Amino acid sequence: MATKGEPDRLRLDKWLWAARFFKTRQLANEAIVGGKVHLNGQRSKPGKEVRIGARLRIHKGSLEWDIEVTGLSKQRRPAKEAALLFRETEESLQKRRQAVEARRHERGLRRAGPRPSKRERRQIHRFVQKTGE
Numbered sequence: 001m002a003t004k005g006e007p008d009r010l011r012l013d014k015w016l017w018a019a020r021f022f023k024t025r026q027l028a029n030e031a032i033v034g035g036k037v038h039l040n041g042q043r044s045k046p047g048k049e050v051r052i053g054a055r056l057r058i059h060k061g062s063l064e065w066d067i068e069v070t071g072l073s074k075q076r077r078p079a080k081e082a083a084l085l086f087r088e089t090e091e092s093l094q095k096r097r098q099a100v101e102a103r104r105h106e107r108g109l110r111r112a113g114p115r116p117s118k119r120e121r122r123q124i125h126r127f128v129q130k131t132g133e
Helices: 012-018 025-033 079-085 090-110 118-132
Strands: 037-039 055-060 063-069 086-088
Touching: 012 025, 012 037, 012 079, 025 037, 025 055, 063 090, 086 090
Parallel strands: none
Antiparallel strands: 037 055, 055 063, 063 086
């Protein structure tokens, strides 16, 4: 049963917004309709009711969360309080960390070195102008 001021069920889009997975309810709506959010292993609609103990799989960009709902809140609260609304599986957490690390490594490979200084940038512009004429 829900405690005073806390509901026993909540719309899926509102819960995703309150748990800070999406910045707006509209973005949460679009993700649900687009099949990026699965409730208890099935695609769902934004108005589907979420209860404590429900399992959610959320895809957002290249990241994926596999979580269990541990709390409900009608209001969007600070991130520390929002983190108490769900519990992520250890396997999901490891996959997400690996994806973030791989993306950081890839980004580091693309950058060949430090950015050119102001003097080097001027030299590059002069060279490009000479070859382009």
